Amino acid sequence: MGDERCYAKSLCRHSKRKGEVRLRPALLESFQEIRDKNMLTFKEAKERGVKVAGIYCGYCPRELVLAAGAIPVGLCGTREEPIAAAEKDLPRNLCPLIKSSYGFAATDTCPYFHFSDLIIGETTCDGKKKMFELLGKIKPVHVMNLPQIPDRESSLKLWHDELQRLQKVIEESFAVEISEEALREAIHQTNEELRVRKELLDLNRNKPALISGMDLLMTTFQVGFNADHKEGVVMMERLIAQVKEMAAQGHQVGDEKTPRILLTGTPVGMGSEKIVSLVEECGGLVVAMQNCSGYTCTQFMVDENDQRDPLMILAEKYLSIPCSVMTPNPGRLALLEQMIKDFQIDGVIDLTWQACHTFNVESFNVSELVKNKLGLPFIQIETDYSNSDRETLRVRIEAFLEMI
Amino acid sequence: MIVAGVDVGSISTKVAVLTPEKITYKMAPTGWSPRETGLATYQGLLQELGHSEDDVDFVVGTGYGRISLPFVSKAITEITCHARGAAHLVNDSTMVIDIGGQDSKIIKIDQKGKVLDFVMNDKCAAGTGRFLQMIAAALGLDVAELSELSRGKTPLTLNSMCAVFAESEVIGLLAAGRDKGEIVAGLHQSIARRIASMAQRMGKAARITFTGGVARNEGLCSCLREVLGAEIIVPAECQLAGALGAALLARDYLS
Numbered sequence: 063m064g065d066e067r068c069y070a071k072s073l074c075r076h077s078k079r080k081g082e083v084r085l086r087p088a089l090l091e092s093f094q095e096i097r098d099k100n101m102l103t104f105k106e107a108k109e110r111g112v113k114v115a116g117i118y119c120g121y122c123p124r125e126l127v128l129a130a131g132a133i134p135v136g137l138c139g140t141r142e143e144p145i146a147a148a149e150k151d152l153p154r155n156l157c158p159l160i161k162s163s164y165g166f167a168a169t170d171t172c173p174y175f176h177f178s179d180l181i182i183g184e185t186t187c188d189g190k191k192k193m194f195e196l197l198g199k200i201k202p203v204h205v206m207n208l209p210q211i212p213d214r215e216s217s218l219k220l221w222h223d224e225l226q227r228l229q230k231v232i233e234e235s236f237a238v239e240i241s242e243e244a245l246r247e248a249i250h251q252t253n254e255e256l257r258v259r260k261e262l263l264d265l266n267r268n269k270p271a272l273i274s275g276m277d278l279l280m281t282t283f284q285v286g287f288n289a290d291h292k293e294g295v296v297m298m299e300r301l302i303a304q305v306k307e308m309a310a311q312g313h314q315v316g317d318e319k320t321p322r323i324l325l326t327g328t329p330v331g332m333g334s335e336k337i338v339s340l341v342e343e344c345g346g347l348v349v350a351m352q353n354c355s356g357y358t359c360t361q362f363m364v365d366e367n368d369q370r371d372p373l374m375i376l377a378e379k380y381l382s383i384p385c386s387v388m389t390p391n392p393g394r395l396a397l398l399e400q401m402i403k404d405f406q407i408d409g410v411i412d413l414t415w416q417a418c419h420t421f422n423v424e425s426f427n428v429s430e431l432v433k434n435k436l437g438l439p440f441i442q443i444e445t446d447y448s449n450s451d452r453e454t455l456r457v458r459i460e461a462f463l464e465m466i
Numbered sequence: 467m468i469v470a471g472v473d474v475g476s477i478s479t480k481v482a483v484l485t486p487e488k489i490t491y492k493m494a495p496t497g498w499s500p501r502e503t504g505l506a507t508y509q510g511l512l513q514e515l516g517h518s519e520d521d522v523d524f525v526v527g528t529g530y531g532r533i534s535l536p537f538v539s540k541a542i543t544e545i546t547c548h549a550r551g552a553a554h555l556v557n558d559s560t561m562v563i564d565i566g567g568q569d570s571k572i573i574k575i576d577q578k579g580k581v582l583d584f585v586m587n588d589k590c591a592a593g594t595g596r597f598l599q600m601i602a603a604a605l606g607l608d609v610a611e612l613s614e615l616s617r618g619k620t621p622l623t624l625n626s627m628c629a630v631f632a633e634s635e636v637i638g639l640l641a642a643g644r645d646k647g648e649i650v651a652g653l654h655q656s657i658a659r660r661i662a663s664m665a666q667r668m669g670k671a672a673r674i675t676f677t678g679g680v681a682r683n684e685g686l687c688s689c690l691r692e693v694l695g696a697e698i699i700v701p702a703e704c705q706l707a708g709a710l711g712a713a714l715l716a717r718d719y720l721s
């Protein structure tokens with residue numbers, strides 16, 4: 063029984079098609095180095111007096127940081143290593159993302175946290191907002207009061223106030239003044255970044271897919287560590303060109319039959335890529351990710367011709383991010399449905415980090431949409447960053463792929 | 467055409483061989499080497515049938531030991547195999563409950579045994595074959611005796627569903643002089659409730675196929691029947707559904 067193909071054969075890591083060589087775009091390597099290389103750039107920038115603001119969430123209006131001539135850097139914890147240390151101060155049954163974020167700070171093992179002059183947090187979920195209180199003992203932390211019923215007039219007003227307050231805090235801590243011009247320029251830069259990010263993620267609307275989920279995750283994660291965001295934009299543009307060129311020569315990832323999986327739910331990054339790697343080891347492809355580390359935030363580009371108060375424009379933009387911390391959160395379902403169509407999705411995996419109540423509860427709505435309304439295979443997976451359940455998860459993911 | 471299915475579970479290994487004329491099975495305890503037991507059981511059955519490995523056109527491996535079997539043509543998860551096997555054994559059933567050695571699973575299936583949805587309890591031992599084994603040992607009994615002992619007894623309420631705590635709770639109840647039969651009846655009820663809460667998440671089913679070694683426990687079956695309000699059917703080959711499904715999938719693959 064040699065190499066004939068069957069519906070499930072390509073799903074099985076034990077019978078990888080022989081002789082299959084998958085070319086990866088050579089430019090991917092340049093992304094792999096960003097996090098490490100940029101430490102030096104950050105250090106030099108800091109020596110020149112450039113300020114750094116550490117951010118933890120998609121709701122943080124990074125444009126205000128950019129407009130202050132400072133560097134925003136995402137500090138969301140995606141690794142297992144510092145969790146044990148974090149559990150000295152935090153309860154064990156807390157979301158691993160929160161524990162990891164705090165652990166990096168408490169053990170001073172994240173250079174980017176180390177470089178940060180100011181931490182900006184938001185009152186998103188309970189665990190995070192309380193964690194910021196402890197973080198405040200290590201670094202200056204400013205927590206924004208994020209309203210959670212997004213479509214109320216009072217919420218927008220509160221959030222606009224919070225943006226004004228953040229502007230003042232940044233101006234005071236960094237001893238700068240943020241001009242409207244600088245803010246509009248920052249809005250433009252952020253738009254550019256989102257545009258290119260979206261273009262990169264949209265490559266996989268193609269069937270067969272053009273880039274693996276693991277590669278997408280790695281590039282979008284790494285590019286966030288660029289001190290110079292414009293450089294990140296250029297790197298992504300080059301990568302897109304290379305992938306397209308390879309596609310024109312017939313290099314694709316997987317084939318017509320490879321199960322196309324959409325990952326939704328809690329954010330993932332390098333170190334917490336367990337589900338993405340398992341899907342791809344089992345022969346599927348994560349062609350799209352609907353989470354704040356993936357596609358979700360790329361939706362919210364700002365109209366640069368809008369002449370209203372830029373803080374109001376930003377307040378509206380950020381309040382429309384459809385994260386499970388909001389109630390109700392119909393935007394997520396609408397986006398999911400659209401993405402399932404656009405990316406020709408065969409099955410949806412909803413990832414919930416252990417002890418994340420908002421995503422865990424919301425999984426009910428997601429399953430109704432995917433299973434009942436769209437009739438697609440759906441599975442919710444609740445796990446943490448550790449590898450202890452890797453093999454049992456493998457069975458579930460393999461079985462899930464066999465359903466397709 | 468000869469095809470085979472090899473299901474290497476955590477407690478026992480089952481092999482099914484399908485020839486155009488008949489289906490034959492063989493079972494053996496898995497022991498410490500899933501790889502060797504899998505091969506030996508497979509070869510043993512072929513020998514009994516007067517066949518050699520070369521006569522077999524396709525072998526599907528399944529069960530937790532499936533990754534360690536070098537001789538299989540293809541590995542498929544126990545979810546897919548159980549669904550296929552159960553649908554073959556019982557007509558018109560839309561749900562399969564399988565309680566295996568180290569996990570329990572509930573699978574929603576269509577007429578042909580294709581998986582529509584599933585849930586798996588793989589997080590803790592409670593509600594698995596191993597859990598029953600542990601409790602039986604704590605009571606100084608064999609698993610096979612549990613059902614008989616609980617017959618007609620009023621179930622005691624057990625509070626712990628964690629395997630470790632349940633064991634000490636049971637020991638405590640014994641020390642307090644409670645009746646073994648009532649304890650076992652309580653145990654069955656709490657397992658049935660746990661399984662039922664998983665099953666209810668999958669929607670309603672009128673006819674449920676119950677597979678896995680634990681399905682032989684009539685006491686647990688009647689609890690399930692009561693809690694779920696459904697017809698619970700235990701096929702004679704309840705322990706062989708995985709191996710049978712694997713063999714059937716091997717045949718599907720060839721045709």
Ligand code: SF4
Pocket residue numbers: 118119120121186187328329354355383385386387
């Ligand atoms: S999941 Fe929501 S709350 Fe958490 S980081 Fe993303 S946007 Fe923020």
Ligand code: SF4
Pocket residue numbers: 157158159160186187188189190328329387415417418419420421
């Ligand atoms: S994953 Fe959930 S619990 Fe964790 S930080 Fe995000 S919203 Fe909070």
